[in-house]
Amino acid sequence: xxxxxxxxxxxxxxxxxxxxxxxxxxxxxxxxxxxxxxxxxxxxxxxxxxxxxxxxxxxxxxxxxxxxxxxxxxxxxxxxxxxxxxxxxxxxxxxxxxxxxxxxxxxxxxxxxxxxxxxxxxxxxxxxxxxxxxxxxxxxxxxxxxxxxxxxxxxxxxxxxxxxxxxxxxxxxxxxxxxxxxxxxxxxxxxxxxxxxxxxxxxxxxxxxxxxxxxxxxxxxxxxxxx
Numbered sequence: 001x002x003x004x005x006x007x008x009x010x011x012x013x014x015x016x017x018x019x020x021x022x023x024x025x026x027x028x029x030x031x032x033x034x035x036x037x038x039x040x041x042x043x044x045x046x047x048x049x050x051x052x053x054x055x056x057x058x059x060x061x062x063x064x065x066x067x068x069x070x071x072x073x074x075x076x077x078x079x080x081x082x083x084x085x086x087x088x089x090x091x092x093x094x095x096x097x098x099x100x101x102x103x104x105x106x107x108x109x110x111x112x113x114x115x116x117x118x119x120x121x122x123x124x125x126x127x128x129x130x131x132x133x134x135x136x137x138x139x140x141x142x143x144x145x146x147x148x149x150x151x152x153x154x155x156x157x158x159x160x161x162x163x164x165x166x167x168x169x170x171x172x173x174x175x176x177x178x179x180x181x182x183x184x185x186x187x188x189x190x191x192x193x194x195x196x197x198x199x200x201x202x203x204x205x206x207x208x209x210x211x212x213x214x215x216x217x218x219x220x221x222x223x224x225x226x227x
Contacts, residue, residue, distance in 0.1 A: 001019065001022070001023060003092070004022070004026060004092040005019065005022065007088065007092060008022065011087055011088070012087075012134055012137060012138070013137070014122060014130070014134055016121070016122075016125050017125055017126070018124075018125055021039075021121040021124055021125050022118075022121055023094070024036055024039060024117070024121065025039050025114065025117040025118045025120070025121040026089075026092055026093055026094045026114060026117075026118075027094040028093060028094060028095050028096065028099060028104065028110055028113075028114075030095055030096030030098060030099040030104065031094045031095055031096045031099075032096075033094075036113065036114060036117035037113075039116075039117035039118075039120040039121055039124075040113040040114075040116045040117045040120070041120075042120035042123070042124075043115075043116030043117050043118070043119040043120030043121075043123070044116050046116075046119050046120055046123050046128070046131050046135075047075055047116055047119050047135060048071070048075060049128075050128075050131065050132045050135045050136070051071050051074050051075055051135070051139065052067070052071055053132075054136065054139070054143055055067055055070045055071050055074070055143075055146070058143065058146055059146070059149070062149055066149030066152075067149075069149055069152045069153075070146060070147075070149055070152065073147070073152055074139060074142060074143075074146075077108055077109060077112040078108060078112075079142075080111070080112035080115050080116065081108035081109075081111040081112045083115060083138055083139070083142075084111035084112065084114060084115040085106075085111060087115070087138070089111060089114055089115060089118075090105035090106060090111060091105065093105050093110065093114060095110075115138075118134075119131055119134065119135055122134050154212055154215075155212045155213075155215035155216035155219060156211060156212055156215040158215075158219060159171060159191075159215045159218055159219050159222075162219065162222065163193065168193065168195050168196070169193075169194065169195055171191050171192060171193050171215070171218065172191070172192045172194070173189055173190070173191055173192075173211050173214065174189065174190045174192070175187065175188075175189055175207065176188040176189060176190050176201060178207075184205075185205065185206075186203060186204075186205065187203065187204060187205070187206060187207045187209075187210040188201055188202070188203045188210060189201065189202055189203075189207060189210040189211050189213075189214050190214060191211065191214035191215050191217070191218045193218060193222070196222070198218060198221055198222070200214045200215075200217035200218045200221065201214055201217070202214030202215070202216070202217060
């Protein structure tokens with residue numbers, strides 16, 4: 001554990017008073033010993049609280065729905081796994097032989113659970129202030145680059161809301177073409193706002209993505225897209 005503890009001090013500037021908590025936080029259920037599932041449960045709650053407060057302070061004019069979207073964008077599993085990868089947590093995981101052989105140290109769900117377990121371990125070891133400090137350090141860049149809540153809604157939804165706010169009819173989406181083999185198809189979709197005599201097109205590997213691209217282009221034309 002010396003290597004892991006050195007990593008922790010260098011990366012997160014923290015030293016456990018009770019190193020058993022750190023060992024538990026790194027231990028997946030596939031390994032022998034007390035695993036990190038209970039810590040992950042607690043860490044999820046600690047993280048939600050700390051990030052909720054951080055988002056609340058940084059977006060004083062946001063409503064409850066927008067605050068929830070912003071928090072969710074930060075604490076979802078893919079975001080946590082990305083942070084864990086950036087921090088290098090994977091190389092310190094304690095895994096069973098099966099998980100080691102199948103690349104468990106790179107699995108998103110394991111990485112996300114482990115970083116939450118570490119937050120919980122810090123909380124149990126030193127309290128909420130220490131946990132908040134660690135979480136703030138880990139999320140520092142993402143909190144500085146916190147997007148506008150509008151940007152978390154997909155382009156089709158934003159376009160619909162923009163048109164509804166102006167009492168205009170909803171856009172129509174039509175498939176222009178679908179080419180290529182089943183596993184390499186390319187869809188072209190048009191988006192039309194009849195009342196404004198505007199039509200855009202979007203192309204992608206799925207019809208849904210093509211619709212989103214067409215909607216985004218329509219928003220730019222109508223001035224409803226954020227710069």
